[in-house]
Amino acid sequence: MAFDFIKRIFNPDKVNIELKEIQSLILRSRPIPYFGTVALLEITDKESAKKMLKDLIPLIDSAEEWNKNEGASVFLTFTYKGLEKIGVPKESLDSFPESFKEGMAKRSSYLYDIGVNDPKNWQKEFKNPNIHIAAAVISNNEADWKSKLEEFRTKISENNGVEVLVSEDFGATEEVKNVFGFRDGISNPEVEGSGIDVPQGFDRPIAAGEFILGYPGEGDITKPFPQPDILGKNGSFMIFRKYQSQVAEFNQFIKDNSSSPEEGELLAAKMVGRWRSGAPLVLSPEKDDKELGENPEKNNNFSFKNDEFGKKCPFSSHIRRMNPRDSKTFVLEDERLHRIIRRSVTFGDIVPPEVTKNDGKERGQYFMGISANAMGTLEFLQKQWINDGNSQNLGSEKDPMVGLQDQNSLFSMPADPLIKRYRGLQTYNIVKGGEYCFIPSLSALKWISELN
Ligand code: HEM
Structure with a gap:
């Protein structure tokens, strides 16, 4: 479904x-x-x-x-x-x-x-x-x-x-x-x-x-x-x-952990759960698909049922954490109770993947999330699904995009034949107020x- x-x-x-x-x-x-x-x-x-x-x-x-x-x-x-x-x-x-x-x-x-x-x-x-x-x-x-x-x-x-x-x-x-x-x-x-x-x-x-x-x-x-x-x-x-976004630092992490631009694009997509075009990894696991990403009838029409081991879309990716859909979770939770209507907007210019030096400019996102229980939902998401890995059996691993990283930072990417583990992530979106x-x-x- x-x-x-x-x-x-x-x-x-x-x-x-x-x-x-x-x-x-x-x-x-x-x-x-x-x-x-x-x-x-x-x-x-x-x-x-x-x-x-x-x-x-x-x-x-x-x-x-x-x-x-x-x-x-x-x-x-x-x-x-x-x-x-x-x-x-x-x-x-x-x-x-x-x-x-x-x-x-x-x-x-x-x-x-x-x-x-x-x-x-x-x-x-x-x-x-x-x-x-x-x-x-x-x-x-x-x-x-x-x-x-x-x-x-x-x-x-x-x-x-x-x-x-x-x-x-x-x-x-x-x-x-x-x-x-x-x-x-x-x-x-x-x-x-x-x-x-x-x-x-x-x-x-x-x-x-x-x-x-x-x-x-x-x-x-x-x-x-x-x-x-x-x-x-x-x-x-x-x-x-x-949020102030640290895109150059994100690009540097991708560069340090990939041996070609293509490999880098895949790692970046795995952290988000979608390619740059918006195409979901579950529907297009190997490469970006612009037509799919832009097609409103297709770009959100997927479930995680056929990705039981997270080999297409990692359990730790931002979108799988934020909306586990029908993923098996390791803590009893009803994901329908933690949804939030997002009306977030972007400010500042886009930083291309090859730029790895922070120019100090202001850029990021005004996150606007709406719910009758918005405070409870954010407090739950921040403590559980963003800054902890327990619900996905990931120990203390955090959301690679919005988690507050520390010296133990880790991103796990299920792959064949073995799971890949990346360390040295930074906090790529810093809270500046709210x-x-x-x-x-x-x-x-x-x-x-x-x-x-
Ligand atoms: C600057 C910070 C953030 C960035 C850059 C970011 C980026 C993204 C991107 C690229 C997507 C995928 C496309 C989409 O469906 O919109 C996404 C989805 C999502 N994000 Fe974020 N996000 C940020 C902060 C947050 C925060 C703080 C929350 C929750 C408290 C959040 C919750 C979600 C949710 C619920 C989804 C949709 C998941 C789904 O239904 O598939 N995001 N975000």
Whole structure:
């Protein structure tokens, strides 16, 4: 059986969640190509910030017709401190999860954010304890991005109630490659009741409550959500994390461990689980296949059933760790409960494989992961599937792309006749900052903007 599906067909008869209430980011795919800006804001004056919010609401699209993905859209989220600062009443604040209240930096021990990833080493702006709002403008074309961004900035400056702490651009071309030169944003879970029409033979979507607050999740249970209903329902949580990518160091590792460019490309693909084009190793184990990588009907239509020993796609590869699909795991886990909707975006330029000297430029990824339990999911993934090998019987081996490596670093690649083991990996994506964010519904934004 295949998993996931990328050709996203909208069938209005299959809608049973309130799409008009849900911010578009949650259900809409990242556009191809994409242009955008992320902004972090500090609320300096509560009343002006509420007025600003009221003015910004018309710029925020709902998830209605999430398959129509043209032009620019804005999304807006609050940190716990932001909700507090804008005047959300105490009894509502108390109904939020503890991890969200503490914020990402204070959760570092739960996230294994130590060493280079320790919050004390984060970018200055992310060390600011007053990040209140995280927002972004994203578009499939440059002109719409610029004009929406201008509108967004005007509403902010007119109201004078916030200070812009960070405003950074991101983007990718038609090939949607990250700075390592790998296509990304391919595999995402689908939400039941969103209107997604699943082709025969594909895995079923995941219950809405796993991603959107106020609905039953897998197991048919509606988990508690922030109160009152108008504030919590149709909202979600988002992990926002800025990564600085060390591509030259990654290229050096590949060069040091291969005797030809072809061998190097294979090793790089084995670490990710896909070739640069996006073609999955399970479907094309020997060489890259551009047509397959770009074909949305094929590039995510695979399972690990026929790769029992990981000889095509290593157990330790980034994608097999992050979504083991039907792999045998060595710890009882239901992988459907650890999925996350990724809307991550790339910033900075791509570094070609032959470059092995770090030019010191900023480049990497804003990781944006959405789930009704985003904090719990990230804390689980960081501790178990990224920075530990136990679930795949790999000892203390870590994710080769996003793991925090140390002197014992190891990447194992099942091969014939013997498993190959590589040492000397570095941390190729360093955390530069981040926050836990709440994505209010459109009614919740209005409710917040009208608080007394
Ligand atoms: C800068 C850091 C990262 C880079 C460069 C990166 C790169 C990639 C690439 C190239 C893919 C394969 C294409 C795709 O399906 O999108 C992928 C998939 C994925 N990544 Fe990452 N990633 C990063 C961080 C993370 C983090 C922090 C998480 C989770 C906390 C994560 C979770 C996933 C998941 C769930 C998939 C899809 C797996 C599947 O369903 O097959 N990634 N990533």
